[in-house]
Amino acid sequence: MRILTIMLMLCLSAGGVMAAEYKSAVFAGGCFWCLEGPFDGLPGVIETESGYTGGTVQNPTYEQVSAGTTGHMEAMRVVYDPAKVTFEKLLSVFWRNIDPTDGGGQFCDRGPQYRSAIFFADAGEEAEARRQKAQLEKEKGMRIATEILPRAEFYPAEEYHQDYYTKNPLRYHFYRQGCGRDQRLRQIWGAEAGGKG
Numbered sequence: 554m555r556i557l558t559i560m561l562m563l564c565l566s567a568g569g570v571m572a573a574e575y576k577s578a579v580f581a582g583g584c585f586w587c588l589e590g591p592f593d594g595l596p597g598v599i600e601t602e603s604g605y606t607g608g609t610v611q612n613p614t615y616e617q618v619s620a621g622t623t624g625h626m627e628a629m630r631v632v633y634d635p636a637k638v639t640f641e642k643l644l645s646v647f648w649r650n651i652d653p654t655d656g657g658g659q660f661c662d663r664g665p666q667y668r669s670a671i672f673f674a675d676a677g678e679e680a681e682a683r684r685q686k687a688q689l690e691k692e693k694g695m696r697i698a699t700e701i702l703p704r705a706e707f708y709p710a711e712e713y714h715q716d717y718y719t720k721n722p723l724r725y726h727f728y729r730q731g732c733g734r735d736q737r738l739r740q741i742w743g744a745e746a747g748g749k750g
Contacts, residue, residue, distance in 0.1 A: 575599055576635050578643050579606060579672040579707055581626040582651040583659025586717040586725060587734060588629040591650045591747050597638025602630045603710040603717070606672060607702065615711055621664040628672070630707050640678055644671065644685050648699075650747030652737055653689065656698030661732040670700040679703075695741075 582588050585603035592601045605613050608624030618625045631643060651669045652659060658667035673679040682701045690697050709715075718725040729735065738746040 574634065574636070575632055578631045578633065578640060579628055579704060580631070580647045581607065581628040581668065581670040582647060583627065583662050583667045583669065585627040585629050585710065585714065587729060588650060589716065590718050591646055592629065592631050592643070595638060595646060597634045599632040599634060603714045604628055604630060604707050605710060606705050606707045607670065612708055615714065618666050621666045626666055626668060626670060628707065641681055644682060646747065647671065648685065648689060649742050649745050650738065651699065652741060653697040653699045654695050660734045660737055668700065669698070670702050672702050672704045674704045
């Protein structure tokens with residue numbers, strides 16, 4: 554992630570060529586460690602970054618956000634090439650890696666800081682998020698609690714949270730299994746359930 558970030562910054566400072574080509578999307582789906590892998594493995598995704606968004610505290614720390622008093626949610630920013638992957642596809646991956654019926658958090662992580670949300674940047678993204686939400690409610694017969702909210706300031710999480718699933722694979726696996734994430738995803742989505750990262 555660090556090399557891609559540096560390359561992106563260099564290209565942006567060299568005339569803004571990449572600014573017009575790459576876009577970003579922001580999703581909250583419980584523990585941000587668990588959203589990196591599914592997006593990192595998607596062709597067209599340039600980088601993922603764990604962070605915090607949706608609250609009122611500037612430059613929040615993990616300790617502040619996890620206490621549930623900042624209004625922020627743990628979130629994931631996905632930088633992608635829209636010529637290779639669409640926002641619609643990113644949404645599809647997002648849905649299948651969360652429990653959209655749970656409004657009180659995600660899996661074993663409870664509280665407003667772990668709720669699920671899609672943060673839209675424009676009217677087109679909002680319309681697509683609402684379309685997919687309505688379609689899933691109709692097709693799956695479920696009431697979806699995932700919020701659809703306007704994009705807010707995104708604050709990158711501390712470095713030790715970035716790419717956690719690759720830096721600490723044993724701890725990550727233990728957390729994910731202990732949290733019951735994969736079991737619940739299979740209950741909801743069956744063969745469409747998201748990946749483990």
